[in-house]
Amino acid sequence: MKGFSLTRIAAVLVKEFTQLRRDRITYAMILVMPLMQLLLFGYAINTDPRHLPAAVVSHDHGRFANALVATLERTSYVDVRHLPASEDEMDGLLRRGEISLALTIPPDFTQRVLKGDRAQILAEVDATDPTAAGGVATAVASLPANALRQELKGVAAKPTNAPPFEVVVHRLYNPEGITSYNIVPGLLAIILSMTLVMMTAMAVTREVERGTMESLLSMPATAFEVMIGKLLPYVAVGILQTIVVLTLARLLFAVPMAHTLAGWVALSTGIVLFITGNLALGYCISTVVRSQLQAMQISMFYMMPSLFLSGFMFPFQGLPGWAQVIGEVIPITHFLRIIRGSLLKGQVLADMGTDLVALCGFLIVVTVLTIARSRTTLD
Structure with missing residues (x-):
């Protein structure tokens, strides 16, 4: 039986490093895979998605409607990237997956807010991805409490705890969020x-x-x-x-x-x-x-x-x-x-x-x- 030899161990060690150097693909996997995992998990993965694309069709061009859209964008959950000319065009964007939220403001929005007459806006959310839909729904749900806080002053302000308008949310394509x-x-x-x-x-x-x-x-x-x-x-x-x-x-x-x-x-x-x-x-x-x-x-x-x-x-x-x-x-x-x-x-x-x-x-x-x-x- 041969005795223990550091020389033989060193020879095998050199041989393995030489083989590893020749196998460049395996060597690259050893270096690149951890780096890719670090970059993906550190920078790309986001369980709370923000800046999802949205479209707005506003039939009311008053300051209340403009303030509502501005407040929506400040939530950082959505970015209003499309201003389609009609509901049909907006439905096409939603069906093709180009937007996650379709917001419709009716023509009598400002008038109803001032009268306190149950003003409503329609928010259609693409619910094919429940994770993204949850964030968008949260963003639009906060609008009644925050959107018109600065605009409703003086006579327009109502001495009531009721919100100035209501958001009607329709979750499309997967309404139950399955x-x-x-x-x-x-x-x-x-x-x-x-x-x-x-x-x-x-x-x-x-x-x-x-x-x-x-x-x-x-x-x-x-x-x-x-x-x-x-x-x-x-x-x-x-x-x-x-x-x-x-x-x-x-x-x-x-x-x-x-x-x-x-x-x-x-x-x-x-x-x-x-x-x-x-x-x-x-x-x-x-x-x-x-x-x-x-x-x-x-x-x-x-x-x-x-x-x-x-x-x-x-x-x-x-x-x-x-x-x-x-x-x-x-x-x-x-x-x-x-x-x-x-x-x-x-x-x-x-x-x-x-x-x-x-x-x-x-x-x-x-x-x-x-x-x-x-x-x-x-x-």
């Missing part, structure tokens, strides 16, 4: 991304490790044809996963489904684009890594910002500006809007245009990169 209506559809995006990206990346990498991928690319088929042939079976897997998740969402959690053929067409289009984009990303990852372990590491690295910056766990509009910019690049962000919009809001293709274009753009960019990498590394 969390599962928001979370369960979002889980479909996470499940598809986590399984399809990692499954494709590891499967193709396994073929590269075994040398069978080079054999495929040495045949008359082009790199693009090989990519299509390898991904099509996984498209079927993704569609099967989608059917199972949506079926269970309906049976177990009573999640609303699309009510019209146009709604199902829109949802199906988004699903196919999202599945294909995830598979293309997994294939692209396989052209960068050298082992299945690296493929799994990069797939998990991709999932972290997808979870936190897409609007799945925290309201997207409540994220800081830089986090929203990153989130707009992530396909999960757009698919979440599509599936929640289709199931909860009855959106159709016309309402999803921006998000569908984003998914198409992601698919095209990733496919081009994958083909370029395939030719460089395996031809």
Whole structure:
């Protein structure tokens, strides 16, 4: 039996550091993952979202109406970013998810306040995300007590404890604030991304490790044809996963489904684009890594910002500006809007245009990169 040797230990130690230095992806994961977690949890995560977008249609242009809007913005919960010309235009903004609050001030608001005649305003809140809806509802609920405090003086002031006006709050799309209506559809995006990206990346990498991928690319088929042939079976897997998740969402959690053929067409289009984009990303990852372990590491690295910056766990509009910019690049962000919009809001293709274009753009960019990498590394 050999005795204890510091020299042999040092030799093994040097060997391990050398191997770690050569495995740059693993080394990067060790350094970058904690840094990303620190930045995301420290700066981007916000359980009390502020500055959510709002729209106001005011049929009363008096100082009381102006003071009401100014007080609403001072709450910091919402920012009035849209002044639509009509209720129909404002409803479209709400249905497409561009605003979280739609405030309507009637034409007789000032007159009713001065008369003490039960003045009312209408606040329609997008309740698809109960967390964001709660903050918005709190902001509008405080308006009667604070909005007209400076304006109601002298004769206009009433010697009564009753507020000068009332806010009628309508929670749209999820009036009961059921969390599962928001979370369960979002889980479909996470499940598809986590399984399809990692499954494709590891499967193709396994073929590269075994040398069978080079054999495929040495045949008359082009790199693009090989990519299509390898991904099509996984498209079927993704569609099967989608059917199972949506079926269970309906049976177990009573999640609303699309009510019209146009709604199902829109949802199906988004699903196919999202599945294909995830598979293309997994294939692209396989052209960068050298082992299945690296493929799994990069797939998990991709999932972290997808979870936190897409609007799945925290309201997207409540994220800081830089986090929203990153989130707009992530396909999960757009698919979440599509599936929640289709199931909860009855959106159709016309309402999803921006998000569908984003998914198409992601698919095209990733496919081009994958083909370029395939030719460089395996031809």
